Amino acid sequence: MxxxxxxxxxxxxxxxxxxxxxxxxxxxxxxxxxxxxxxxxxxxxxxxxxxxxxxxxxxxxxxxxxxxxxxxxxxxxxxxxxxxxxxxxxIGFVFQRYHLLPALTALDNVIVPVLPYRGRGDHAARARELLDAVGLAGRERALPAQLSGGEQQRVGIARALMGxxxxxxxxxxxxxxxxxxxxxxxxxxxxxxxxxxxxxxxxxxxxxxxxxxxxxxxxxxxxxxxxxxxxxxxxxxxxxxxxxxxxx
Ligand SMILES: Nc1ncnc2c1ncn2[C@@H]1O[C@H](COP(=O)(O)OP(=O)(O)OP(=O)(O)O)[C@@H](O)[C@H]1O
Ligand SMILES: [Mg+2]
Known part of the structure; x- marks a missing residue:
């Protein structure tokens, strides 16, 4: 890391x-x-x-x-x-309401803030690493509705670390x-x-x-x-x- x-x-x-x-x-x-x-x-x-x-x-x-x-x-x-x-x-922001995009997977929610800067593929490996760091390895393809509140907040934290x-x-x-x-x-x-x-x-x-x-x-x-x-x-x-x- x-x-x-x-x-x-x-x-x-x-x-x-x-x-x-x-x-x-x-x-x-x-x-x-x-x-x-x-x-x-x-x-x-x-x-x-x-x-x-x-x-x-x-x-x-x-x-x-x-x-x-x-x-x-x-x-x-x-x-x-x-x-x-x-x-x-x-700056990393983490909010009370996780502000995840409901139609996107956990992985894509982590990638989305940096998408304007290079393509998705360039960021996927790093997003996976961050999901792993927040304890969500294996849940990359889950949608927010399939995650508990604590898991959604972990996605929010991984997203905040992307930059x-x-x-x-x-x-x-x-x-x-x-x-x-x-x-x-x-x-x-x-x-x-x-x-x-x-x-x-x-x-x-x-x-x-x-x-x-x-x-x-x-x-x-x-x-x-x-x-x-x-x-x-x-x-x-x-x-x-x-x-x-x-x-x-
Ligand atoms: N966009 C806004 N327009 C008008 N007043 C606002 C706005 N944002 C905050 N305020 C006012 O500014 C003051 C401080 O609000 P703030 O949201 O920073 O408090 P807080 O300590 O975060 O409260 P809480 O614990 O409820 O989240 C409050 O009186 C609030 O009503
Ligand atoms: Mg407040």
């Missing part, structure tokens, strides 16, 4: 507003964040606190209204349209899964982070999953109100106990 260099992520004074009828909502409000390469960060906080918006801004799905985002030393907020497309190809991302953005990837399956998906993400060196930002409501990341940030009203290193030499049981006291 190839090992990618993870990329550091920084935001400074990041602001995103939405218009909702006559109202203006500040979804991300002067948010500062500094994530070193290869760190797995749980992004927590109540519904509406800005978790998804933050991931969308970092992934350049949404444009910021103010502040800067720097990923791998590149200022994303300054990129032009053509540069943005190339930037997005280097060799240095950064993986996962927005409640276990939100539709039972707790045991959700735990297996997190195992997989952390293992892939270890073997491929990616930086991982994981938005989650589930405290037992958040507690297994390297670091936990909590958002409230679009800004960071808590930032905890979960790797500061404690034994894992103590870390879990401490995390369980956090209001997630």
């Amino acid at each position: 190839t090992s990618n260099a993870g990329v550091p992520v920084q935001t400074a004074g990041l602001v995103k507003r939405f218009r909702s009828g006559a109202d203006r909502i500040t979804a991300v409000d002067w948010l500062d964040l500094d994530v070193p390469a290869g760190q797995a960060v749980a992004v927590t906080g109540p519904s509406g606190s800005g978790k998804s918006t933050l991931l969308h801004l970092i992934g350049a799905i949404e444009r910021a209204d103010g502040g800067t985002i720097t990923v791998g030393g590149k200022e994303v907020t300054k990129l032009r349209r053509a540069e943005l497309a190339a930037y997005r190809r280097g 060799e991302p240095g950064l993986l953005l996962a927005d409640e990837p276990t939100g539709n899964l039972d707790s045991a399956t959700g735990g297996q998906i997190l195992d997989l993400l952390l293992r892939l982070r270890d073997t491929r060196g990616m930086t991982v930002l994981l938005a989650t409501h589930e405290q037992h999953l958040a507690a297994r990341c390297d670091r936990l940030i909590r958002l409230s009203d679009g800004t960071v109100v808590e930032d905890i290193d979960l790797t500061d030499g404690e034994d894992p049981a103590a870390t879990l106990d401490r995390a369980s006291r956090l209001r997630l």
Whole structure:
């Protein structure tokens, strides 16, 4: 398996507003964040606190209204349209709803994002390797409807890895899964982070999953109100106990 260099992520004074009828909502409000390469960060906080918006801004799905985002030393907020497309190809996205195409096999769902770049045949071997890496060897020809929720999310993760991302953005990837399956998906993400060196930002409501990341940030009203290193030499049981006291 190839090992990618993870990329550091920084935001400074990041602001995103939405218009909702006559109202203006500040979804991300002067948010500062500094994530070193290869760190797995749980992004927590109540519904509406800005978790998804933050991931969308970092992934350049949404444009910021103010502040800067720097990923791998590149200022994303300054990129032009053509540069943005190339930037997005280097980011892996995993979503709560897997967004698989129902008429395509698992293998073709993994290949589809890179199809405009060379033909299907050039990518099939790599897609097979990734399906193998996420534990789906032998299921390449299954349609999404023939796969369980956890298996569909594994396809979503393999698809996200197709562009060799240095950064993986996962927005409640276990939100539709039972707790045991959700735990297996997190195992997989952390293992892939270890073997491929990616930086991982994981938005989650589930405290037992958040507690297994390297670091936990909590958002409230679009800004960071808590930032905890979960790797500061404690034994894992103590870390879990401490995390369980956090209001997630
Ligand atoms: N496209 C949009 N148009 C208008 N308002 C939006 C839009 N997207 C998000 N918002 C608002 O921005 C705020 C932050 O939303 P966001 O989806 O980032 O929260 P979240 O922390 O991901 O919540 P959840 O835990 O429910 O997923 C909310 O008040 C939300 O209603
Ligand atoms: Mg969300």
